[in-house]
Amino acid sequence: MYTIREVCEKTGLTAHTLRYYEKEKLLPSVGRSAGGFRQYSDEDMEKLAMICCLKNTGMSLQEIAQFMALAREGDSTLQARCEMLKKHRESVLERMEEMQRYLDKVTRKYDFYSKRLIEYEQQQKSLQNS
Amino acid sequence: MYTIREVCEKTGLTAHTLRYYEKEKLLPSVGRSAGGFRQYSDEDMEKLAMICCLKNTGMSLQEIAQFMALAREGDSTLQARCEMLKKHRESVLERMEEMQRYLDKVTRKYDFYSKRLIEYEQQQKSLQNS
DNA sequence: CATTGACTTAGAGTGAACTTTAAGGTTTAT
DNA sequence: ATAAACCTTAAAGTTCACTCTAAGTCAATG
Numbered sequence: 335m336y337t338i339r340e341v342c343e344k345t346g347l348t349a350h351t352l353r354y355y356e357k358e359k360l361l362p363s364v365g366r367s368a369g370g371f372r373q374y375s376d377e378d379m380e381k382l383a384m385i386c387c388l389k390n391t392g393m394s395l396q397e398i399a400q401f402m403a404l405a406r407e408g409d410s411t412l413q414a415r416c417e418m419l420k421k422h423r424e425s426v427l428e429r430m431e432e433m434q435r436y437l438d439k440v441t442r443k444y445d446f447y448s449k450r451l452i453e454y455e456q457q458q459k460s461l462q463n464s
Numbered sequence: 465m466y467t468i469r470e471v472c473e474k475t476g477l478t479a480h481t482l483r484y485y486e487k488e489k490l491l492p493s494v495g496r497s498a499g500g501f502r503q504y505s506d507e508d509m510e511k512l513a514m515i516c517c518l519k520n521t522g523m524s525l526q527e528i529a530q531f532m533a534l535a536r537e538g539d540s541t542l543q544a545r546c547e548m549l550k551k552h553r554e555s556v557l558e559r560m561e562e563m564q565r566y567l568d569k570v571t572r573k574y575d576f577y578s579k580r581l582i583e584y585e586q587q588q589k590s591l592q593n594s
Numbered sequence: 595c596a597t598t599g600a601c602t603t604a605g606a607g608t609g610a611a612c613t614t615t616a617a618g619g620t621t622t623a624t
Numbered sequence: 625a626t627a628a629a630c631c632t633t634a635a636a637g638t639t640c641a642c643t644c645t646a647a648g649t650c651a652a653t654g
Contacts, residue, residue: 419574444549
């Protein structure tokens with residue numbers, strides 16, 4: 335069992351964000367200590383890892399909440415979850431390819447600017463010497 | 465010269481967004497017709513392409529506005545712009561690598577679910593036959 | 595020359611994902 | 625036993641990047 339503080343350290347999320355995720359039903363079933371403090375189980379930690387994974391590949395919190403709700407319903411939702419992951423995977427791949435194309439453009443622009451910068455610096459030097 | 469409508473069609477941005485970008489100083493110097501309508505030049509279109517490129521690789525509008533402001537100041541800012549592009553390029557590469565790692569995790573999860581789904585379906589079939 | 599549709603502005607509203615605040619209760623170390 | 629640190633909740637506030645609204649102007653067509 336982990337306190338919210340330990341979970342923050344492990345995941346990089348803030349306590350505020352963890353509480354927010356609970357409220358938004360991403361991980362709604364976190365246990366409580368006698369004093370009412372959150373206690374995260376190893377299963378919770380695994381779920382959180384999945385949540386971070388989906389979030390960091392651009393899935394919206396709403397969709398993640400849907401996915402986690404399906405997971406809580408058990409094996410009868412395996413197919414639905416498979417389909418979600420497949421679609422998500424495809425959209426991530428597409429976005430990465432798009433990013434790569436845009437990045438190539440940034441690289442070309444950078445190379446162009448670098449050349450112009452060298453020219454400009456030589457020009458400045460020759461102006462100084464005259 | 466292009467009307468805002470034509471620019472929308474070429475860039476995929478809405479007229480609202482183009483006006484918003486003007487207000488936010490991403491492309492603040494768009495000309496006007498006698499009647500006050502926006503007229504985008506070929507140079508404006510090139511700048512817009514750069515804006516989209518930076519935006520689609522995750523640069524904030526604020527940073528893009530800074531970059532475009534430097535560009536308007538001329539060659540004396542070449543070095544500053546080079547540095548911005550270099551930094552941006554590096555951060556995009558990092559993000560893409562991170563994305564790839566997360567995507568691999570999604571793929572592994574998907575494969576795991578697929579296997580479990582096949583098992584589950586066979587189980588259901590044998591329950592039906594009994 | 596009137597109507598339709600696209601354009602103008604300033605400013606308010608939206609949705610996502612937090613982030614902060616206020617007011618208080620709990621744990622831990624001394 | 626008490627102070628400091630940490631936790632609780634509900635609700636309001638923030639930031640980003642739009643997106644929409646209202647009230648009016650302009651251009652093209654029959």
